[in-house]
Amino acid sequence: MKxxxxxxxxxxxxxxxxxxxxxxxxxxxxxxxRSLAAELRCVMCQNQSLADSNxxxxxxxxxxxxxxxxxxxxxxxxxxxxxxxxxxxxxYKPPMRPGTWLLWFGPFLVLFVGIGIIFMIVRKRSxxxxxxxxxxxxxxxx
Amino acid sequence: MxxxxxxxxxxxxxxxxxxVGVRMNSGKDNSAIPSPLIGKxxxxxxxxxxxxxxRIIKTSxxxxxxxxxxxxxxxxxxxxxxxxxxxxxxxxxxxxVVGYNYKDETDxxxxxxxxxxxxxxxxxxxxxGRVALDWGIYGAPETFLIDAKxxxxxxxxxxxxxxxIEQEILPALESKQ
Numbered sequence: 001m002k003x004x005x006x007x008x009x010x011x012x013x014x015x016x017x018x019x020x021x022x023x024x025x026x027x028x029x030x031x032x033x034r035s036l037a038a039e040l041r042c043v044m045c046q047n048q049s050l051a052d053s054n055x056x057x058x059x060x061x062x063x064x065x066x067x068x069x070x071x072x073x074x075x076x077x078x079x080x081x082x083x084x085x086x087x088x089x090x091x092y093k094p095p096m097r098p099g100t101w102l103l104w105f106g107p108f109l110v111l112f113v114g115i116g117i118i119f120m121i122v123r124k125r126s127x128x129x130x131x132x133x134x135x136x137x138x139x140x141x142x
Numbered sequence: 143m144x145x146x147x148x149x150x151x152x153x154x155x156x157x158x159x160x161x162v163g164v165r166m167n168s169g170k171d172n173s174a175i176p177s178p179l180i181g182k183x184x185x186x187x188x189x190x191x192x193x194x195x196x197r198i199i200k201t202s203x204x205x206x207x208x209x210x211x212x213x214x215x216x217x218x219x220x221x222x223x224x225x226x227x228x229x230x231x232x233x234x235x236x237x238x239v240v241g242y243n244y245k246d247e248t249d250x251x252x253x254x255x256x257x258x259x260x261x262x263x264x265x266x267x268x269x270x271g272r273v274a275l276d277w278g279i280y281g282a283p284e285t286f287l288i289d290a291k292x293x294x295x296x297x298x299x300x301x302x303x304x305x306x307i308e309q310e311i312l313p314a315l316e317s318k319q
Contacts, residue, residue: 043175043280056245057280060271085278089175 025070032069036078037062039093043086177278177286177297184288185276192243192251192265199266201292208295208315209238209263211286212302213274215246216254218282224301225258231307232261237315241265244274244282287314 024030037051044055050062061082068078082090094100179185184201191197212228214221232239241262243251246269268274277286278297287296296314298306 056271060275064272064275084178085275086280087175087178087278 029066029069032075033062033066036065036069036075039091040065040079040082041090041092043090049092174299175278175280177294179278179286179294180297182294184286184292184294185273187273187276189266189268189273192241192267193248195267199264204240204288205292206290207238208287208289209240210311211240211242211277211288212262213242213244213277213279213282213284213286215244215282216250217246220301221283222258224283224303225261227302227304227307229259229261230304231302231311232263236312238263242274242277242279243267243269244279245269245271287311289315 024033034051038049040050040061042048042050042053042055042058043061044057045053048055048058050058050065065078068081073081079091088094094103096104184204186201188198188200191199210228210231214225228239231237239262241260241264243265246267248267248269251265251267271279274280281299283301285298285302286294289295296310298310302311
């Protein structure tokens with residue numbers, strides 16, 4: 001019975017082992033590692049984060065990430081390390097730069113244009129339809 | 143009349159947009175990450191040569207002549223596909239071809255070379271894949287063109303074809319010399 005439980009556990013452990021390559025030295029280290037690994041994108045399988053991916057390169061990059069954390073690099077330095085090798089592709093959150101302004105502000109632009117159009121339509125219609133005084137509106141409060 | 147045609151026109155416009163979008167993206171590899179190294183010096187590294195663990199090659203050792211750096215591994219099926227093309231290029235003598243044996247084992251790599259031939263001038267051996275990170279390598283095959291001054295001029299992700307050699311590698315080689 002124990003054997004079966006062990007085998008069953010083994011069945012599900014493969015994935016976890018791949019994602020956590022080593023033991024952490026402290027809770028903060030684990031926390032930082034996890035949050036950075038979730039923010040960085042696996043370069044091989046671009047719909048997964050570094051934390052989720054089982055690709056060979058993702059394992060190597062996770063190991064490198066842990067090494068960099070242990071070397072005392074800041075989050076920005078670590079991201080810069082990744083970007084200088086693998087471009088902005090590795091960041092799930094693209095940096096704010098003139099080249100990415102459309103990406104960041106485009107949705108708001110569309111929103112404002114939409115609000116403007118609605119505003120214009122409403123104004124046009126209210127101008128076309130004069131307010132009809134209804135019979136109920138005879139000064140009585142109800 | 144116009145108001146009845148409007149939905150149809152809107153549909154045709156959307157369909158056209160979809161068609162253009164699909165056409166723009168077909169036939170090109172959207173997963174390939176462009177190299178940030180283009181136009182910059184090749185990263186500093188020191189790696190042993192395959193089968194000669196004591197012979198260490200540094201970036202500066204490769205300067206002076208342009209070379210093609212071809213990343214491969216015996217575990218990589220696509221590397222077998224491009225291998226005849228790489229071999230042909232190496233045989234032509236137009237360009238020095240340096241192999242980059244990526245995350246491989248010596249025995250498996252040697253067996254692969256015996257089976258398919260060894261076109262490489264030199265093979266760098268990076269079994270851990272640590273140096274590969276500095277090159278921005280994330281798989282195999284990947285191929286870089288480095289000029290005589292040690293500047294990275296071009297990179298391709300995926301198998302090399304004769305068309306790529308004719309249309310990209312050789313022109314890049316000529317324009318930079």
